[in-house]
Amino acid sequence: MSENNVINKKDMMDFLKHLSGERTLVAPVDTGKIIEYQKIAVDTGIPVSHGSPIIMDDRVSYKSIKEFYFPQTELMFTFDENDVTDHSEMPGYVIFGARPCDLEALRVMSIVYTTGKYADPFFQRRFEANLLIGIACNEKKPECFCDKMGISKDYSDFCDIFLVNIGDSYEIKYVSDKGSRQGDGSPVLSTERIPWKHSVASNALSELSEVFKTGEPSPCLSIASLTQNDTNMQQDCHPEDSKDLIALDTGKEDSAFFDIIDWQKVTETCKGCGICTYVCPTCYCFDFKDVTEKGTAKRYKCWDSCMYPRFTLHASGHNPREHRFERYRQRVLHKYKYVPNLFDGAVACTGCGRCVRSCPVGINIKNIVKLINEAVEP
Amino acid sequence: MKIVAFLCTWCSYAGADLAGTGRNQYPPDIRVIRIPCSGRINPIYIIKALLEGADGVMVSGCHPGDCHYLVGNYFARRRFVVLKQLLTAAGFDENRVQFTWVSASEGARFADVVKDVTQKVAAAVEHEATQGENARAQGDGSLVLTQGVAQGDGSLVLSAGLAQGELIPLCKKLLEDGTVDTVIGFQIGGEMGLSLPYFVSSPDEADKFVWNNRCVPMLADYLRGKQGKTAIVAKPCDARAVVNLIKENQLKRDDVYIIGMSCDGIADSEGKLLPACADCTVKTPPVYDVLIGEEKGTQGENASFPNGLRSKTMGTGSPVTQTIEPSPCLDSDRFQREMEKCILCYSCRQSCYGCYCKTCFVERGEPDWQTAEPDIGAKMLYHLGRAMHLAGRCVECGACENACASGVDIRYLIKSITDFIEETYDYKTGMDLETEPAMLTYKADDPETGFQCFGKSENTSNTDTEGDITNTGGVANV
Numbered sequence: 001m002s003e004n005n006v007i008n009k010k011d012m013m014d015f016l017k018h019l020s021g022e023r024t025l026v027a028p029v030d031t032g033k034i035i036e037y038q039k040i041a042v043d044t045g046i047p048v049s050h051g052s053p054i055i056m057d058d059r060v061s062y063k064s065i066k067e068f069y070f071p072q073t074e075l076m077f078t079f080d081e082n083d084v085t086d087h088s089e090m091p092g093y094v095i096f097g098a099r100p101c102d103l104e105a106l107r108v109m110s111i112v113y114t115t116g117k118y119a120d121p122f123f124q125r126r127f128e129a130n131l132l133i134g135i136a137c138n139e140k141k142p143e144c145f146c147d148k149m150g151i152s153k154d155y156s157d158f159c160d161i162f163l164v165n166i167g168d169s170y171e172i173k174y175v176s177d178k179g180s181r182q183g184d185g186s187p188v189l190s191t192e193r194i195p196w197k198h199s200v201a202s203n204a205l206s207e208l209s210e211v212f213k214t215g216e217p218s219p220c221l222s223i224a225s226l227t228q229n230d231t232n233m234q235q236d237c238h239p240e241d242s243k244d245l246i247a248l249d250t251g252k253e254d255s256a257f258f259d260i261i262d263w264q265k266v267t268e269t270c271k272g273c274g275i276c277t278y279v280c281p282t283c284y285c286f287d288f289k290d291v292t293e294k295g296t297a298k299r300y301k302c303w304d305s306c307m308y309p310r311f312t313l314h315a316s317g318h319n320p321r322e323h324r325f326e327r328y329r330q331r332v333l334h335k336y337k338y339v340p341n342l343f344d345g346a347v348a349c350t351g352c353g354r355c356v357r358s359c360p361v362g363i364n365i366k367n368i369v370k371l372i373n374e375a376v377e378p
Numbered sequence: 379m380k381i382v383a384f385l386c387t388w389c390s391y392a393g394a395d396l397a398g399t400g401r402n403q404y405p406p407d408i409r410v411i412r413i414p415c416s417g418r419i420n421p422i423y424i425i426k427a428l429l430e431g432a433d434g435v436m437v438s439g440c441h442p443g444d445c446h447y448l449v450g451n452y453f454a455r456r457r458f459v460v461l462k463q464l465l466t467a468a469g470f471d472e473n474r475v476q477f478t479w480v481s482a483s484e485g486a487r488f489a490d491v492v493k494d495v496t497q498k499v500a501a502a503v504e505h506e507a508t509q510g511e512n513a514r515a516q517g518d519g520s521l522v523l524t525q526g527v528a529q530g531d532g533s534l535v536l537s538a539g540l541a542q543g544e545l546i547p548l549c550k551k552l553l554e555d556g557t558v559d560t561v562i563g564f565q566i567g568g569e570m571g572l573s574l575p576y577f578v579s580s581p582d583e584a585d586k587f588v589w590n591n592r593c594v595p596m597l598a599d600y601l602r603g604k605q606g607k608t609a610i611v612a613k614p615c616d617a618r619a620v621v622n623l624i625k626e627n628q629l630k631r632d633d634v635y636i637i638g639m640s641c642d643g644i645a646d647s648e649g650k651l652l653p654a655c656a657d658c659t660v661k662t663p664p665v666y667d668v669l670i671g672e673e674k675g676t677q678g679e680n681a682s683f684p685n686g687l688r689s690k691t692m693g694t695g696s697p698v699t700q701t702i703e704p705s706p707c708l709d710s711d712r713f714q715r716e717m718e719k720c721i722l723c724y725s726c727r728q729s730c731y732g733c734y735c736k737t738c739f740v741e742r743g744e745p746d747w748q749t750a751e752p753d754i755g756a757k758m759l760y761h762l763g764r765a766m767h768l769a770g771r772c773v774e775c776g777a778c779e780n781a782c783a784s785g786v787d788i789r790y791l792i793k794s795i796t797d798f799i800e801e802t803y804d805y806k807t808g809m810d811l812e813t814e815p816a817m818l819t820y821k822a823d824d825p826e827t828g829f830q831c832f833g834k835s836e837n838t839s840n841t842d843t844e845g846d847i848t849n850t851g852g853v854a855n856v
């Protein structure tokens with residue numbers, strides 16, 4: 001059960017069909033302008049609305065997979081004078097082709113949403129309903145800096161099934177029990193089984209995880225295990241030299257970073273559009289909106305963005321983060337300083353490069369963290 | 379059927395009253411809302427009514443020339459003609475929105491107009507429904523469309539060296555002799571060769587200025603809020619944006635020094651021409667203090683353009699997609715499809731030079747235009763409302779679609795009215811400092827394309843050009 005299998009790309013659709021069952025399959029497709037996740041009709045293998053067939057090469061999606069765990073808008077419940085109706089039924093997704101940076105980002109989001117005082121039942125339910133298929137990156141894109149964040153492009157165990165693209169076929173690794181339960185018995189799996197050490201990514205993989213050496217599926221993708229694992233996460237998965245890593249000194253006071261660089265200068269070109277927070281796989285802020293209608297009302301949970309002035313606008317009219325540079329500073333420090341402080345060292349940036357890729361004026365968060373560190377050291 | 383009727387209180391509302399006292403019968407489908415003047419109608423009212431489920435919207439005011447406020451309906455007329463064009467481009471049947479003039483003495487005409495409007499709206503609603511079915515029956519048109527988009531062979535190499543050789547000494551000189559306090563230009567340093575906006579106030583830093591075909595960001599927006607005199611390295615679209623900002627009193631001409639850059643178009647990360655640049659016809663900044671590069675002419679066929687890529691058709695520069703340009707009956711399908719992609723992040727608004735309202739209408743609390751659900755209606759309201767706000771103000775820089783994270787092609791919608799305004803009112807945004815912006819002026823004989831002209835009244839002597847768009851120009855402003 002735990003051995004690795006190889007599956008031809010031609011048979012992948014059948015395998016996904018086997019996996020999806022009741023769930024909805026989502027996968028990255030080319031919609032003409034960008035690569036994005038779309039619902040796929042399993043019978044035909046093409047998107048329900050529009051776009052190319054599923055992308056099986058190294059192109060990465062513009063947005064992350066977070067919308068399948070933390071949708072942009074989620075109906076929480078409807079209520080009237082007498083009743084509150086819970087909308088707790090979650091459509092499960094089979095998510096194909098999440099990159100290691102996305103998987104690690106989901107790990108951070110899981111820590112935020114499932115541990116500590118404020119567990120989010122909506123996230124938890126989706127988490128349990130979804131089946132997550134990760135895939136290794138064979139090449140690093142120019143904007144990516146996962147290596148600088150101590151994340152390997154070759155593997156992450158925060159998924160149910162992990163794939164490595166080896167030309168015409170994929171190597172399949174069942175990472176979680178859920179993955180192996182769902183995947184076994186698929187008629188399209190090759191009978192030929194080869195060990196990981198023959199694969200293109202084997203060197204990196206063998207260094208990375210005990211799981212691979214033993215070959216046993218780990219119970220890793222469960223909420224219960226998060227609390228035990230998260231403190232070791234950084235050390236476990238990050239074999240690189242820590243000197244190269246992009247990080248802030250989390251031991252310092254928050255206020256030490258407020259004037260450490262000329263924030264106004266480094267963010268003067270920012271247009272405040274907030275696209276960085278929309279494409280970011282770890283940005284998890286949300287807001288509630290109530291919509292009333294003829295005696296009933298609905299409560300929605302919607303994404304919010306710290307890059308918008310209304311994010312912090314008080315009812316009095318006072319805005320503690322009135323200027324763009326203050327909002328940008330918040331975003332950087334939240335990712336690299338506040339989240340690590342609050343959640344035992346988990347950094348809310350995985351170097352996926354999406355904010356760099358999407359910024360209309362080319363602001364690069366990596367360079368700003370570097371600037372801060374240059375200002376600290378001398 | 380439900381038809382929302384906005385009636386001006388001075389003429390049409392009184393006309394409706396007269397129809398009542400005169401016992402003129404008309405269908406009971408209209409719901410009347412009394413307004414002070416047809417000029418008071420915010421186009422968003424009409425869009426919102428349609429999106430909220432009204433079958434049709436009718437607007438009626440005083441006859442041109444008879445406005446209680448003298449000229450309110452002249453401005454309204456331009457707005458309505460453009461709005462109708464926009465709604466048609468977005469796939470609404472043109473007959474769902476009806477504009478007309480009814481005076482206080484025309485009770486019988488009011489009844490006739492309502493009868494006619496009701497019939498037309500009923501036919502329009504039916505037409506839209508069958509169109510939708512046809513579109514769905516044709517099915518996979520979208521699949522073909524989306525695959526061809528990126529294939530245009532727009533690879534271009536810009537001879538940046540020469541322009542840059544002039545640019546740096548010029549910027550240094552401007553800063554040294556105190557002509558300007560700041561220069562806004564580009565520097566290298568972005569990923570994938572993207573040039574970044576670069577603000578310089580000291581001559582020593584000017585060496586880093588660059589000019590190349592990856593100068594994607596728009597700089598005009600940064601001028602607002604800059605203290606002192608600022609020079610801007612302006613692509614033609616930037617220069618047009620600056621001109622329009624000056625006209626809208628957002629900038630003072632004396633505070634801006636325009637370093638005009640002759641421009642062959644900007645490329646994406648793969649070296650292909652950006653779609654907006656493929657459609658662009660203005661290769662030289664129309665207004666500048668100094669021009670770098672050669673004068674390329676602003677209109678007409680342009681020899682310097684590679685591969686004949688420039689396209690007169692809407693939306694895209696790719697030859698592949700031109701052959702499968704959606705037919706008129708698929709337009710609503712196209713709009714719907716683009717709207718489904720939108721995630722309402724408002725990046726297009728933030729990157730637009732023209733969107734500088736302190737509070738955007740979608741974020742205003744009173745009235746609450748935008749619902750909390752980002753459903754397709756909310757997206758349509760935002761995009762149609764924003765398009766209307768950019769009527770006669772869009773400089774076709776393409777910043778909206780370059781910024782979009784979801785690849786929404788929204789430029790085609792705005793382009794449809796930009797082209798229409800150019801054709802109808804002979805106005806192109808930001809081409810000079812003198813001409814009044816198209817939506818801020820009027821002519822007595824402006825065309826009334828698509829207006830309800832049923833039972834045309836006898837006493838409208840000065841509006842004899844209804845439905846005729848060729849009959850513009852040459853008439854002095856009233």
